[in-house]
Amino acid sequence: MKTIISKIDMNNIDLEELKKQAKLLREGKTVIFPTETVYGLGANALDESAVKKIYEAKGRPSDNPLIVHIYDKSEVYDLAKDVSEKAEVIMDKFWPGPITIILNKKDIVPKTTSGGLDTVAIRMPSHKIAREIIKEAGVPIAAPSANISGRPSPTKANHVYEEMNGRVSGIVLGGDSNFGLESTVLDLTVDIPMILRPGSITKEDLEKVINEVTIDPSLSKKEDNKKAKAPGMKYTHYAPNADVYIVSGDEDKVIDRINNMTEDNSKNNIKTGVMCISKNKKQYIGEVIALGDSLEEVGSNLFDVLREMDKRNVDIIYSEAFPTEGVGQAIMNRLLKSAGYKVIEV
Numbered sequence: 479m480k481t482i483i484s485k486i487d488m489n490n491i492d493l494e495e496l497k498k499q500a501k502l503l504r505e506g507k508t509v510i511f512p513t514e515t516v517y518g519l520g521a522n523a524l525d526e527s528a529v530k531k532i533y534e535a536k537g538r539p540s541d542n543p544l545i546v547h548i549y550d551k552s553e554v555y556d557l558a559k560d561v562s563e564k565a566e567v568i569m570d571k572f573w574p575g576p577i578t579i580i581l582n583k584k585d586i587v588p589k590t591t592s593g594g595l596d597t598v599a600i601r602m603p604s605h606k607i608a609r610e611i612i613k614e615a616g617v618p619i620a621a622p623s624a625n626i627s628g629r630p631s632p633t634k635a636n637h638v639y640e641e642m643n644g645r646v647s648g649i650v651l652g653g654d655s656n657f658g659l660e661s662t663v664l665d666l667t668v669d670i671p672m673i674l675r676p677g678s679i680t681k682e683d684l685e686k687v688i689n690e691v692t693i694d695p696s697l698s699k700k701e702d703n704k705k706a707k708a709p710g711m712k713y714t715h716y717a718p719n720a721d722v723y724i725v726s727g728d729e730d731k732v733i734d735r736i737n738n739m740t741e742d743n744s745k746n747n748i749k750t751g752v753m754c755i756s757k758n759k760k761q762y763i764g765e766v767i768a769l770g771d772s773l774e775e776v777g778s779n780l781f782d783v784l785r786e787m788d789k790r791n792v793d794i795i796y797s798e799a800f801p802t803e804g805v806g807q808a809i810m811n812r813l814l815k816s817a818g819y820k821v822i823e824v
């Protein structure tokens with residue numbers, strides 16, 4: 479497939495160029511565009527044959543539902559029913575922004591979009607390019623992360639170009655995503671709202687505006703993962719080619735253990751990558767890539783570093799563990815999945 483590529487400067491958006499891409503969406507074709515979380519692979523959410531093209535381009539299982547992206551809050555009432563007071567509060571406080579809400583769907587949303595479920599996931603992104611495209615398309619846009627199923631989500635223009643050129647009708651290249659982790663997914667069809675996928679809007683942030691919020695308990699353990707309520711959380715995910723291990727415990731011991739394993743690996747011709755907080759970078763041997771200083775930086779760099787490790791052809795990756803408060807919850811969720819839940823406690 480010939481892909482139409484548009485390079486857009488965030489500080490000087492070329493609206494004519496975006497209109498070309500929006501036209502593709504209106505014609506039932508697929509277009510990749512940047513959002514504040516990760517790049518999305520969009521198509522008309524209300525057109526089943528368009529939505530099928532998303533599943534094809536990603537190689538995604540068809541029981542894994544898609545998020546419907548809207549331009550304006552008023553569209554929610556066309557797509558969903560039983561919109562509760564709590565849902566109103568969440569939308570007013572956090573939209574546009576990196577949170578997706580699950581509501582009971584109306585018939586207008588095809589089952590192909592909802593993965594066969596009676597609920598629908600809706601998000602209003604804040605990214606300027608995403609907003610313009612959705613507005614110009616004039617229809618709600620179903621958009622999963624724009625990666626081949628199972629791979630880390632794309633957070634930079636070169637990620638989508640390298641992986642998806644030729645697989646979709648259009649690609650809008652628009653710089654780096656701001657957050658680098660996918661949106662928080664919050665189920666609002668239950669009495670006590672439940673986080674099905676942690677993101678940069680945290681449990682703590684949500685509890686400030688709606689009293690009680692729980693986190694899907696099946697996310698923390700490998701054995702329970704197949705019970706995850708967001709179908710997408712069950713699959714192997716965020717996986718680079720290398721085998722990933724998280725090494726957790728007292729900092730000095732973690733550094734010693736990783737360096738010992740790296741030395742043993744190199745004796746056996748196994749190339750080792752290490753992911754760590756910036757301040758520890760100099761203490762490690764091997765292919766060391768710093769993830770950043772703060773949890774926010776680690777979140778925004780994680781997927782890029784996993785892809786960079788692939789480019790460096792490492793066989794094994796050891797990652798430091800991170801505290802699970804705030805955005806750390808989302809970081810550890812993605813890291814655990816990319817590691818297939820393999821944690822070495824020291």
Ligand code: TXA
Binds near residue numbers: 709
């Ligand atoms: O930040 C994001 O959310 C990005 C950007 C492009 O907006 N999109 C994204 O989509 O991450 P995707 O398809 O990669 O992840 C959607 C997640 C999956 O885990 C899926 O199972 C879950 O949301 N989900 C979607 N609809 C659902 C529903 N009705 N009930 C439960 N989980 C749902």
Ligand code: MG
Binds near residue numbers: 622623631710
């Ligand atoms: Mg995804």
